[in-house]
Amino acid sequence: MSGIVGYGAYVPKYRIKSETIAEVWGEDPDRIKEGLGILEKAVPAIDEDATTLAVEAARIAMKRAGIPRDSIGALYVGSESHPYAVKPTACAVAQALGAVPNLTAADLEFACKAGTAGIQMCMGMVDSKMIHYGMAIGSDTAQGRPGDALEYSAAAGAAAYIIGPNDESMAILEDTLSYTTDTPDFWRRPKADFPSHGGRFTGPPAYFKHVMGAFYGLMQKMDEKVENYDYFVFHQPNAKFPQAVAKQLKIPKEKLADGLIVPIIGNTYSAASPLGLANVLDKAEPGQRIFMVSFGSGAGSDAFSIKVTDKIKNRDRAYPLSKFINEKEYLSYAIYSKLKGNYKGM
Amino acid sequence: MKESIALMWRRLPERYKLIGSACENCKTHYFPPRSICPKCRRKGKISRFEYSGEGKVYSFTEISAGPIGFEHQTPYVIAIIELAEGAKCLGQIVDARLADVKIGDPVEGTFRKIQSDDPEGPIHYGFKFRLKK
CATH class of the missing domain: 3.40.47.10 (Thiolase/Chalcone synthase)
Incomplete structure (x- = not known):
């Protein structure tokens, strides 16, 4: 393992x-x-x-x-x-x-x-x-x-x-399970500058079906239940989707809070659930258990059952995620557009 | 400001990992790397030396009219950094304005894009510095 x-x-x-x-x-x-x-x-x-x-x-x-x-x-x-x-x-x-x-x-x-x-x-x-x-x-x-x-x-x-x-x-990765189908909820073709998406289609047939599929699949495989976990981290394209999943699974809000950072940093795509997990690991104590489910459009979810060990006590605390979240500077839309390269001729 | 592929590739160690050199004879550190110690000449024994990226601001200024390839980054701060291990090097200070920087401020190394020759050319990456808080 x-x-x-x-x-x-x-x-x-x-x-x-x-x-x-x-x-x-x-x-x-x-x-x-x-x-x-x-x-x-x-x-x-x-x-x-x-x-x-x-x-x-x-x-x-x-x-x-x-x-x-x-x-x-x-x-x-x-x-x-x-x-x-x-x-x-x-x-x-x-x-x-x-x-x-x-x-x-x-x-x-x-x-x-x-x-x-x-x-x-x-x-x-x-x-x-x-x-x-x-x-x-x-x-x-x-x-x-x-x-x-x-x-x-x-x-x-x-x-x-x-x-x-x-x-x-x-932290030990106790087990993992994935749930994958061909679902056209979000895509970007070659040479396209921006992705396209299916609007509301990104919800029930995409995010919710795959996150729930991986969640239930791993819970059943391990014969586990929500009560046995201290933290939950879900992919967070916005705050609404993971909160709706947690509500449906009867996960208490406090078990979702530390892994839900999308309200203050946005959707970091491939980094989204891994950053949520990092924020949890910055606080977790030995013996605590974490359940994480990612989601990628196209579409699929990976679920992980994680158990924190005594070695977490020795972690280097010089660079917690909160340091980078808290050190911030706000941009105007004009400067934001420049940084994103949205101006013609740049 | 195009740079040859071979030159870019040869400089990866110093640009990606701040690898300079040090003379084992007189213990002087150099950056960028030297192949001969100017102090010891033939008696010198030069070897590769990797800097930590830690250091402090020795002097600095703001560039408001950048050269080709940097014109969209202006205004940006460049500084002479006195590296913790002993050499000085020139580098950009990221995420900072002129008013944020003071001589003696501690910095740490970071990894950023330096420039991209053209939309179809290679992207040049390398070290820059960030104010340490």
């Missing part, structure tokens, strides 16, 4: 408020804030992309794990905003970490769940003793078409997890 040997989380400094975006498009800011439950979102600086965010998170994970950098046997970066169509983000991250050359590396894409898919790949490789440590990263600088509902949510962030043997882990 494998577990989390180290983790790192990073969110850019810049934020834009939902009301700032709403003002430009003549929307009612209160309706947006109540409807999506997003107050503000994280925006990458002009010199940040999915690669630089991944490196930031990965370096924190390496510091926390305290393992030799050449001991990483596999490195996967999940993103829907890889800076290159062809040239792996994972290679640049591995080089920046000093983990090259004796490792396997690849980029993954599965909308918002490519980060957790990487965790599963590392679990399999560690469990089979093909590698000792593997790193899975979810990193995105998500795009939303100006004026579209996605513009209020598409944010930026990264989370990195080092997966290794359970006797070295601060």
Whole structure:
């Protein structure tokens, strides 16, 4: 059995408020804030992309794990905003970490769940003793078409997890299960600048069906129940969806609160549930259990049952996620548009 | 401001990981790396040395008219950083304005995009610095 040997989380400094975006498009800011439950979102600086965010998170994970950098046997970066169509983000991250050359590396894409898919790949490789440590990263600088509902949510962030043997882990990955179908809820064709989505179709047939499918599947497989877990982390494209899932599953609000950070940073896509998990791990105590379900459009969900060990007490507290969430600077819509490269001729 | 692919690739160690050099004879640290110690000459023994990225602001200024490739980043702060291990290097201070920076402020290394030659060209990444709080 494998577990989390180290983790790192990073969110850019810049934020834009939902009301700032709403003002430009003549929307009612209160309706947006109540409807999506997003107050503000994280925006990458002009010199940040999915690669630089991944490196930031990965370096924190390496510091926390305290393992030799050449001991990483596999490195996967999940993103829907890889800076290159062809040239792996994972290679640049591995080089920046000093983990090259004796490792396997690849980029993954599965909308918002490519980060957790990487965790599963590392679990399999560690469990089979093909590698000792593997790193899975979810990193995105998500795009939303100006004026579209996605513009209020598409944010930026990264989370990195080092997966290794359970006797070295601060949290054991007890089990995992996935639920996958072909569902056209959200997509981006080659050369398209912005994704398209099915509006309300992104709800019941997509997010809810897959999150619930993975949730019930793993709970039944492990013969577990909600009462046996201290924290729940769900993919968070907005605040409304995970809150609705929690309500339906009769999960108390306090068990959802620490893993629900979308209201203050937005939807960080591949990093969304991994960042929620990082926020929980920053606070978790030995013996506590966490249930996480990611979701990626297209569509699929990965569920994980996680148990925190005594080693969590030794975690490096120099770079908690809250440090990056709290250090922020608000942008005007004009500067936000510049940072996003939305002006013609840039 | 195009840079050859080979030059970009050769500089990855110093740009990605702040790898400079140090003379084992006189214990002087250099960045960017030198292949000969100017102090010890033939007696010098140069080896690779990786800096932590920690340091403090030695001097700084703000660029308000950036060169090609940097014109959309203005205004931005560049500084001479006195690295904790002993050498000085020039780098951008990210997420900061001129008024945020003071001589002596502690900084830490960060990894950012430096420039991208053109929409179809390679992206250049490398070290920059962030004020440590």
